[in-house]
Amino acid sequence: MVYHLRAMARLLVIPLVLLALLGGAVIWSGAMGSRDAGADFVFVNRGDIKTLDPNSISWLQDIRVAYGLWEGLCTLEPKAGDPDELVVVNGAAERIDVSDDATVYTFHLRPDGRWTNGDPVVAGDFVFAWRRMLEEPADYTYLHYYIKGAREYQQAYAARVEAVRANGATTQPAADYATVGVTALDRLTLRVTLNHPVTFFRDLVAFPPFFPLHAGSMKSFRVTDKATGHVTYRKAFTHPPHLVGNGPFRLAEWVLRKRLRLAASEHYWDRARVKSRVVDVLSFQDPQTSYLKYETDDVDWLAEVANDTAAELKKRGRKDVHTFPGFGTYFYSINCQDKLPGGAANPLRDARVRRALALAVDRKPLVDKIGLIGQPPATSFVPPGLFAGYPEPQAPGYEPDTARRLLAEAGYPGGKGLPIISLIYNTEGDHVLYAQNVAKQWGDVLGVRITLEGLENKKFATRLHDKDYAIARASWIGDYPDVSTFTDKYLSDSDNNDSGWVNKAYDDLCARAAREANATERLKLLGQAEQILLDEMPIVPVFHYVNAYLIREGVKGVPLDPRNQVMLKFVQGRSREGGRR
Amino acid sequence: MGARLVQFPLILAVIYLVTFWLTWVVPGSPFEGTEKKISKEAIRAMEERFHATDSASFLAYYPWRIITEGDFGESLTSDFTVNEIIGQALPISVALGLFALVIATACGIALGTLAAVRRGGVLDFLSLTVALVGISLPSFVAAGVLLVTFCVRWPIFTIARWGHLSDLVLPGIALSLLPMAYVARLTRVAMLDVLSSDFVRTARAKGLSRSSVIWKHCLRNAILPVVSYLGPAAAVTLTGSFVVEKVFNVPGLGWHFVNSVTNKDQTLILGVVMVYSAILLTFNLLVDLSYAVIDPRIDLSK
Numbered sequence: 001m002v003y004h005l006r007a008m009a010r011l012l013v014i015p016l017v018l019l020a021l022l023g024g025a026v027i028w029s030g031a032m033g034s035r036d037a038g039a040d041f042v043f044v045n046r047g048d049i050k051t052l053d054p055n056s057i058s059w060l061q062d063i064r065v066a067y068g069l070w071e072g073l074c075t076l077e078p079k080a081g082d083p084d085e086l087v088v089v090n091g092a093a094e095r096i097d098v099s100d101d102a103t104v105y106t107f108h109l110r111p112d113g114r115w116t117n118g119d120p121v122v123a124g125d126f127v128f129a130w131r132r133m134l135e136e137p138a139d140y141t142y143l144h145y146y147i148k149g150a151r152e153y154q155q156a157y158a159a160r161v162e163a164v165r166a167n168g169a170t171t172q173p174a175a176d177y178a179t180v181g182v183t184a185l186d187r188l189t190l191r192v193t194l195n196h197p198v199t200f201f202r203d204l205v206a207f208p209p210f211f212p213l214h215a216g217s218m219k220s221f222r223v224t225d226k227a228t229g230h231v232t233y234r235k236a237f238t239h240p241p242h243l244v245g246n247g248p249f250r251l252a253e254w255v256l257r258k259r260l261r262l263a264a265s266e267h268y269w270d271r272a273r274v275k276s277r278v279v280d281v282l283s284f285q286d287p288q289t290s291y292l293k294y295e296t297d298d299v300d301w302l303a304e305v306a307n308d309t310a311a312e313l314k315k316r317g318r319k320d321v322h323t324f325p326g327f328g329t330y331f332y333s334i335n336c337q338d339k340l341p342g343g344a345a346n347p348l349r350d351a352r353v354r355r356a357l358a359l360a361v362d363r364k365p366l367v368d369k370i371g372l373i374g375q376p377p378a379t380s381f382v383p384p385g386l387f388a389g390y391p392e393p394q395a396p397g398y399e400p401d402t403a404r405r406l407l408a409e410a411g412y413p414g415g416k417g418l419p420i421i422s423l424i425y426n427t428e429g430d431h432v433l434y435a436q437n438v439a440k441q442w443g444d445v446l447g448v449r450i451t452l453e454g455l456e457n458k459k460f461a462t463r464l465h466d467k468d469y470a471i472a473r474a475s476w477i478g479d480y481p482d483v484s485t486f487t488d489k490y491l492s493d494s495d496n497n498d499s500g501w502v503n504k505a506y507d508d509l510c511a512r513a514a515r516e517a518n519a520t521e522r523l524k525l526l527g528q529a530e531q532i533l534l535d536e537m538p539i540v541p542v543f544h545y546v547n548a549y550l551i552r553e554g555v556k557g558v559p560l561d562p563r564n565q566v567m568l569k570f571v572q573g574r575s576r577e578g579g580r581r
Numbered sequence: 582m583g584a585r586l587v588q589f590p591l592i593l594a595v596i597y598l599v600t601f602w603l604t605w606v607v608p609g610s611p612f613e614g615t616e617k618k619i620s621k622e623a624i625r626a627m628e629e630r631f632h633a634t635d636s637a638s639f640l641a642y643y644p645w646r647i648i649t650e651g652d653f654g655e656s657l658t659s660d661f662t663v664n665e666i667i668g669q670a671l672p673i674s675v676a677l678g679l680f681a682l683v684i685a686t687a688c689g690i691a692l693g694t695l696a697a698v699r700r701g702g703v704l705d706f707l708s709l710t711v712a713l714v715g716i717s718l719p720s721f722v723a724a725g726v727l728l729v730t731f732c733v734r735w736p737i738f739t740i741a742r743w744g745h746l747s748d749l750v751l752p753g754i755a756l757s758l759l760p761m762a763y764v765a766r767l768t769r770v771a772m773l774d775v776l777s778s779d780f781v782r783t784a785r786a787k788g789l790s791r792s793s794v795i796w797k798h799c800l801r802n803a804i805l806p807v808v809s810y811l812g813p814a815a816a817v818t819l820t821g822s823f824v825v826e827k828v829f830n831v832p833g834l835g836w837h838f839v840n841s842v843t844n845k846d847q848t849l850i851l852g853v854v855m856v857y858s859a860i861l862l863t864f865n866l867l868v869d870l871s872y873a874v875i876d877p878r879i880d881l882s883k
Contacts, residue, residue, distance in 0.1 A: 013871075028672040028676065029677075032743065235655065257670075284741065289740070290741075292732065292740055296733055296740050
């Protein structure tokens with residue numbers, strides 16, 4: 001009998017251990033967490049936050065949150081009378097003086113500007129952040145190149161670090177930051193000198209790469225390279241409670257892939273106008289789950305809605321689904337270099353062939369069958385309706401006869417003599433559907449034979465940027481509210497000119513526009529530049545993006561902004577009688 | 582036993598090297614998105630920061646840090662270090678995985694035993710059906726069905742949330758289906774085998790009751806294959822499932838496992854793979870140890 005009990009006990013060891021482990025793990029994982037107080041506004045962001053270091057912020061989901069945590073010299077605000085439009089207004093700067101030649105900006109900071117820890121916001125905070133942008137460059141550093149001496153300083157600084165690293169020491173003098181046109185004249189005055197007039201400089205300084213940083217709170221995260229003296233910061237400075245911003249909110253909680261919680265800053269100068277005390281930012285990996293979350297739970301705004309879901313809800317007549325023009329264009333990029341990868345002569349270097357391809361695409365059925373939410377078929381690169389005063393040149397649309405004639409003129413009647421052309425795309429979303437349909441149209445209309453090559457994202461990006469393709473699926477979403485955010489992409493020396501298209505007249509027009517202080521003239525020049533682009537067709541535009549939101553009725557402060565921006569300062573959840581669950 | 586403990590770090594070292602090599606040969610940069618190209622200076626700055634300029638300096642830098650400080654370094658694509666990411670995600674995956682494992686073993690053994698005892702009957706057919714469904718139904722379908730049924734149709738559970746005990750249930754069930762099906766099948770086959778053996782007939786002939794024979798004699802013999810399956814099953818469920826985590830939005834480790842690779846986040850890949858391997862090896866070791874607990878005839882010291 002004793003043996004029997006022991007045997008039973010032995011047998012029970014495993015399940016008991018398992019259960020004990022389970023109990024321990026549940027506690028360890030925080031699944032027993034207590035219910036916390038609710039938020040005034042809850043929204044599902046586009047994806048997980050990548051970084052909250054303004055130096056390297058470039059993703060939309062990060063930018064949205066950054067606008068809540070920091071405030072630039074200027075900031076955005078819903079327009080009085082049209083809350084769906086965001087306009088640029090003074091932010092951390094109370095007053096801005098611009099020199100007559102529009103190249104020197106003097107920003108007078110507001111004396112009541114405060115960081116979330118109560119420290120005053122001073123001009124030196126901007127100098128510190130902008131200098132770091134050059135010394136530790138990232139995605140948007142190029143936006144600082146409008147500032148006098150910025151690009152040169154960045155290069156000199158990097159060259160010296162490189163030299164010391166290679167040789168142990170260098171006779172090269174340290175790069176001198178005094179050569180850069182950013183100076184703190186006194187505690188509250190910042191003077192910025194530009195290379196040439198930049199009509200949208202106020203918009204730029206509202207953007208995260210121009211946010212100030214609180215040097216004091218970052219000090220304990222400094223990492224100084226012994227040999228070169230190069231300073232970097234451990235990213236942990238962006239975690240709560242370390243993160244110090246000057247915006248309407250402070251970062252109260254950040255759990256990866258679960259939630260970010262923002263709490264209204266008690267030190268923000270304009271706190272009286274901050275509408276919500278607590279804002280929760282959720283992220284989802286699965287669009288279907290996030291949609292079901294919105295449908296069944298307490299979410300005020302779903303910032304990313306799948307096209308088919310949005311189309312279905314519109315059909316059902318739902319009032320909370322909103323579709324509105326986006327800030328980008330979907331197109332096919334054509335390799336314009338003399339040789340194709342592999343060394344064969346490139347038939348696509350002939351503009352007539354490229355124009356034939358563009359004229360042979362009937363875009364309407366594509367957007368109707370695949371796009372689903374009324375994307376406008378695109379015959380231009382710059383999306384129409386975004387920039388007041390821009391001439392908005394257009395290429396002709398679907399003209400199969402002209403297309404065949406052009407191809408014949410180029411020496412390939414009915415597609416004869418053309419090699420099989422490869423089209424690459426990344427295997428994500430609907431790209432394959434568009435590619436298949438466009439390839440079929442090219443085959444039917446022109447007799448051009450296309451092979452489709454679906455690639456994983458990283459591989460695709462590498463091939464696209466290395467110009468290792470003949471035709472590639474591409475898209476471009478503008479960064480700042482100016483036409484040049486589109487036209488700059490096809491400058492000969494642009495890092496983003498993936499087509500290898502070089503056109504002197506285009507470069508000249510863009511360069512003249514950059515120096516033009518008269519806004520109307522400037523837009524006219526950029527329009528002429530785009531006209532060249534559309535005549536030469538290094539791209540085949542397909543459609544302009546349309547965004548879709550689900551916004552609960554009664555929610556205020558979420559503008560239908562083409563760039564998908566939102567100023568969390570102004571968001572307000574629908575009233576919740578009896579509080580939140 | 583001692584030999585196995587020596588093997589442990591050796592196997593981990595080999596896994597590290599192979600993973601390391603794979604992360605360097607895949608194309609693309611962790612610092613680049615799909616659409617926009619980042620300037621060469623920016624990429625260079627980032628690479629220097631992460632010692633990722635070339636494979637040699639990376640290899641020289643990281644293993645040493647991992648061994649001496651237990652620090653997997655900074656993630657190349659996140660504001661959190663690899664240790665912080667794993668520290669946040671692993672407990673969640675472990676809790677969920679253990680929950681799924683408990684369901685899977687309990688239900689699986691029960692189903693398998695019932696099926697064997699009532700061989701050819703309705704219960705046998707039912708348990709076989711459950712096993713078949715569990716094995717062939719992809720987890721994203723099962724997870725989706727559970728989600729729509731119990732969060733939307735009958736809102737018993739709050740959808741896609743983490744932080745309450747009830748949030749374990751649906752993802753736990755979704756995750757348990759596959760191992761449950763395996764356990765049921767293994768138990769059934771082993772049980773049938775044991776039931777027809779001589780000692781069972783003897784026990785019955787000596788007058789022991791049917792239930793006593795099944796519970797005290799058969800199950801114990803039939804359970805060995807199940808226990809050996811528990812090792813890999815635990816490793817798989819504990820480290821999280823990409824699909825289940827995605828559908829239920831559980832902030833576990835499985836998502837990082839896949840996503841670190843798509844992002845080419847070399848340090849995170851290495852960190853997650855090493856944790857996964859360590860768990861797998863540990864569980865295999867535990868399984869071997871538990872053989873001795875269940876079956877005194879097995880002696881590991883020999």
